Amino acid sequence: MSVPSNFDEFLDGIWKQNPIFVMVLGMCPTLAVTVSAVNSISMGLATTFVLAASCLLVSILRSAIPKQVRIASYIVIIATFVTVVDYAIQAISLDLYEALGAYIKLIVANCILLGRAEAHAAKNPPLPATLNAFGMGLGFTLGLLAIGSVREVLGAGKLFGLSLFGPHFQPWVVMVLPPGGFFVLAAWLIVFAAFRHINIKRNTQLGGVQS
Amino acid sequence: MTQPIELRAAPHQHSGRDVPTIMRNVVYSMLPICVFSIWQYGLSSAALIFVVTLSCLAAERINNHFSGSVNTLSDWSAAITGIILALTLPPAFPLWMGAVAGFSAIWLGKSIFGGLGQNPFNPALIGRAFVQAAFPTAISTWAPAFAPHRFSEFIPSSLAAPFMSPPDIVLWAKQQGVDAFTGATPLARWKFENISASSMDLLTGNVTASAGETSAILILLCGLYLAFRKFLDWRIPVAVLGSVVLVAWVFHFAQPARYPTPTFVLLSGGLMLGAWFMATDMATSPVTPRGIWLYGALIGILTVVIRYFGGLTEGVMYAILIANAAAPLLDQFSQPRVFGNERDKS
Amino acid sequence: MSDTPKTITPSFAMVRTLGLVSVICGIIIVGVYQITLPAVNANKKLALERQVFKVLPNAKKVVTYYATPTGIVIAEGQDQPPAQAMVFYAVYDNSNKLAGIAAEASSAGYADQVRVLYAYDIAKQAITGIGVVSMRETPGIGDKILTDEDFLRNFTALDVRLSADMQALANAVKTVKHGTKTNPWQIDAIAGATVTSKAVGRGINESAQTLIPRLLPHLEKLTGVTP
Numbered sequence: 001m002s003v004p005s006n007f008d009e010f011l012d013g014i015w016k017q018n019p020i021f022v023m024v025l026g027m028c029p030t031l032a033v034t035v036s037a038v039n040s041i042s043m044g045l046a047t048t049f050v051l052a053a054s055c056l057l058v059s060i061l062r063s064a065i066p067k068q069v070r071i072a073s074y075i076v077i078i079a080t081f082v083t084v085v086d087y088a089i090q091a092i093s094l095d096l097y098e099a100l101g102a103y104i105k106l107i108v109a110n111c112i113l114l115g116r117a118e119a120h121a122a123k124n125p126p127l128p129a130t131l132n133a134f135g136m137g138l139g140f141t142l143g144l145l146a147i148g149s150v151r152e153v154l155g156a157g158k159l160f161g162l163s164l165f166g167p168h169f170q171p172w173v174v175m176v177l178p179p180g181g182f183f184v185l186a187a188w189l190i191v192f193a194a195f196r197h198i199n200i201k202r203n204t205q206l207g208g209v210q211s
Numbered sequence: 212m213t214q215p216i217e218l219r220a221a222p223h224q225h226s227g228r229d230v231p232t233i234m235r236n237v238v239y240s241m242l243p244i245c246v247f248s249i250w251q252y253g254l255s256s257a258a259l260i261f262v263v264t265l266s267c268l269a270a271e272r273i274n275n276h277f278s279g280s281v282n283t284l285s286d287w288s289a290a291i292t293g294i295i296l297a298l299t300l301p302p303a304f305p306l307w308m309g310a311v312a313g314f315s316a317i318w319l320g321k322s323i324f325g326g327l328g329q330n331p332f333n334p335a336l337i338g339r340a341f342v343q344a345a346f347p348t349a350i351s352t353w354a355p356a357f358a359p360h361r362f363s364e365f366i367p368s369s370l371a372a373p374f375m376s377p378p379d380i381v382l383w384a385k386q387q388g389v390d391a392f393t394g395a396t397p398l399a400r401w402k403f404e405n406i407s408a409s410s411m412d413l414l415t416g417n418v419t420a421s422a423g424e425t426s427a428i429l430i431l432l433c434g435l436y437l438a439f440r441k442f443l444d445w446r447i448p449v450a451v452l453g454s455v456v457l458v459a460w461v462f463h464f465a466q467p468a469r470y471p472t473p474t475f476v477l478l479s480g481g482l483m484l485g486a487w488f489m490a491t492d493m494a495t496s497p498v499t500p501r502g503i504w505l506y507g508a509l510i511g512i513l514t515v516v517i518r519y520f521g522g523l524t525e526g527v528m529y530a531i532l533i534a535n536a537a538a539p540l541l542d543q544f545s546q547p548r549v550f551g552n553e554r555d556k557s
Numbered sequence: 558m559s560d561t562p563k564t565i566t567p568s569f570a571m572v573r574t575l576g577l578v579s580v581i582c583g584i585i586i587v588g589v590y591q592i593t594l595p596a597v598n599a600n601k602k603l604a605l606e607r608q609v610f611k612v613l614p615n616a617k618k619v620v621t622y623y624a625t626p627t628g629i630v631i632a633e634g635q636d637q638p639p640a641q642a643m644v645f646y647a648v649y650d651n652s653n654k655l656a657g658i659a660a661e662a663s664s665a666g667y668a669d670q671v672r673v674l675y676a677y678d679i680a681k682q683a684i685t686g687i688g689v690v691s692m693r694e695t696p697g698i699g700d701k702i703l704t705d706e707d708f709l710r711n712f713t714a715l716d717v718r719l720s721a722d723m724q725a726l727a728n729a730v731k732t733v734k735h736g737t738k739t740n741p742w743q744i745d746a747i748a749g750a751t752v753t754s755k756a757v758g759r760g761i762n763e764s765a766q767t768l769i770p771r772l773l774p775h776l777e778k779l780t781g782v783t784p
Contacts, residue, residue: 057581061574061578064574064577065574065578066570066574069571069574072575073574073575073578076578077578077582080582080585080586081585084585084586084589087589087593087597088589090597091593091596093600094600094601094603094604177695
């Protein structure tokens with residue numbers, strides 16, 4: 001197996017192994033904070049920062065950490081950067097902090113983080129590890145944004161706080177309530193499943209022609 | 212030459228009835244209710260029934276196209292879902308929201324589970340539950356019945372532009388000269404003001420309610436027709452209505468000042484429509500005799516409990532949905548003893 | 558790899574690594590905490606002032622106090638709030654005169670606690686405005702308490718006079734059914750959002766019942782002080 005280039009490492013998380021739509025990881029923030037596009041992006045960027053920073057540190061320390069205590073070490077490192085993000089968001093905007101609520105602290109329990117640290121950062125040098133983590137984070141952000149913008153448009157008639165349909169818009173209340181998260185996530189998963197289905201069909205047809 | 216013997220597993224006899232026949236008869240039985248609803252609420256009601264049914268059919272057709280399956284419009288089930296759904300919505304419901312309800316009924320309620328017969332919940336009620344959660348204000352805005360100009364003009368909220376909120380209809384009700392229109396259903400008036408409507412009004416449909424749930428006696432007759440022709444299991448409505456009367460009577464007996472009479476509970480709201488046309492959906496109700504009795508009783512008890520103690524004024528919809536969810540379990544608990552075997556003790 | 562014998566990591570190495578990781582992480586956390594602390598505090602102050610200014614429009618300065626059964630103390634400089642303390646905010650206008658009192662009330666609504674900030678006018682002995690601090694009520698129903706004009710009109714002069722013995726409110730604040738308000742200490746509920754309306758009334762009643770009797774005997778402390 002050839003070593004993937006740095007660029008491939010970066011692209012991996014954005015499309016081919018998108019954390020939300022392909023790996024279906026990190027569902028807790030995905031369903032909980034995506035009521036608006038701004039919330040989604042903030043949550044995504046916070047996670048991206050934690051992901052990239054902790055993968056960098058894990059990758060640097062990877063040879064120093066004995067196997068038996070690696071999970072404990074990773075969690076301590078991840079928790080550190082979650083705390084950093086927690087303070088940073090409080091300093092930037094309290095409104096945002098209230099909106100994201102407990103889910104900032106819950107980044108620490110996001111499966112993507114431990115998964116990346118264990119499966120990638122612990123086995124790769126700092127540069128590809130960080131790039132991969134960064135790509136994963138951006139993929140996560142894009143996924144959240146896709147869900148968040150649909151929910152904001154239908155649930156409030158706005159996108160990034162800008163009114164799209166004027167004052168008489170009828171909000172779909174359910175979209176900003178928890179069930180809305182499930183509906184929109186499911187709808188996107190159907191869209192991506194359909195894409196994959198079409199791709200597979202096309203590839204098999206091409207293969208048939210070639211052989 | 213002797214013919215080869217054909218080997219087949221049971222069942223060996225077909226009653227001669229297929230799904231389209233049953234479904235078509237259900238549609239016929241609902242036509243009087245639709246006609247009465249149109250007579251009561253005029254153009255708005257007609258348009259609502261038309262739009263909701265059409266959107267259900269469209270959703271089914273689109274689904275056929277993408278899943279590559281055969282055309283399932285001809286089994287009439289989507290049409291039934293549409294008509295039942297329209298009858299449970301308030302007559303002044305904006306038409307575009309009706310279309311949303313229709314699409315979500317078919318897609319969320321039926322298609323994603325694999326189509327007719329695979330759905331665990333009644334699709335029409337899924338559609339209604341979706342719009343109830345999405346548009347809580349519009350679905351509790353009621354229009355006055357027998358407005359004088361109901362055949363020449365729409366209730367203004369019906370024609371709200373897609374994605375826009377409907378205008379207030381109180382002003383329109385005043386212009387129509389409808390006196391003392393409170394915009395509250397009999398159940399809401401009982402819950403918040405402790406006023407019970409008269410049984411005569413409830414029987415004949417002279418009340419504020421959803422498009423097709425006003426006249427208890429008409430629904431009863433239509434339901435009886437279906438039961439008589441054996442298109443629905445008579446035990447379900449009997450169990451539902453019986454348990455409602457029993458529970459309501461216990462409450463009324465204990466505290467007559469606080470709880471309404473069993474007659475009021477029986478005739479008001481969507482109970483009749485739910486008991487005869489929604490609880491009896493074959494795909495979502497149990498099949499064993501004891502399971503059916505339990506299922507009906509569960510619906511009845513839940514309905515009364517939600518009406519008396521819940522935040523909502525009407526409980527039939529959620530009662531039926533919860534009982535739908537419990538149906539497979541009830542089936543499992545109530546398996547009849549196979550002839551010659553001991554009763555399964557597990 | 559397979560032919561090398563399994564080495565057992567000594568406990569010392571594990572402890573050392575964990576120690577090292579913890580030290581690095583500790584340093585990072587402490588550093589960030591120190592850097593962000595001023596900004597976080599400034600933000601919190603700003604958010605509080607914004608809320609207070611919403612209920613008392615002519616406010617200029619906000620001072621936080623604790624009210625205890627024995628008296629009132631200024632919050633600044635106190636590490637720990639005293640026992641049974643209730644937080645309230647003394648609000649001053651342009652000319653450093655006491656413009657009013659703001660305090661928080663909270664009670665269980667339909668989905669979660671409904672927290673409101675109310676403004677208390679000392680001269681009128683009435684509540685003259687409310688603003689929502691946080692709530693998770695159903696959009697379109699419960700959140701009408703923010704917008705419903707009839708409901709907000711309840712809080713232009715909601716009577717919270719004290720009884721003769723100065724121990725409790727003369728009339729408990731009470732939420733009544735929509736359209737049945739007859740007295741100035743009653744709150745006319747929003748039709749269809751009764752649970753949330755009641756939560757607001759209950760919260761205000763609880764808060765005012767304890768705060769105002771503690772506050773009024775020590776009023777001169779607030780009017781004189783210009784910290």
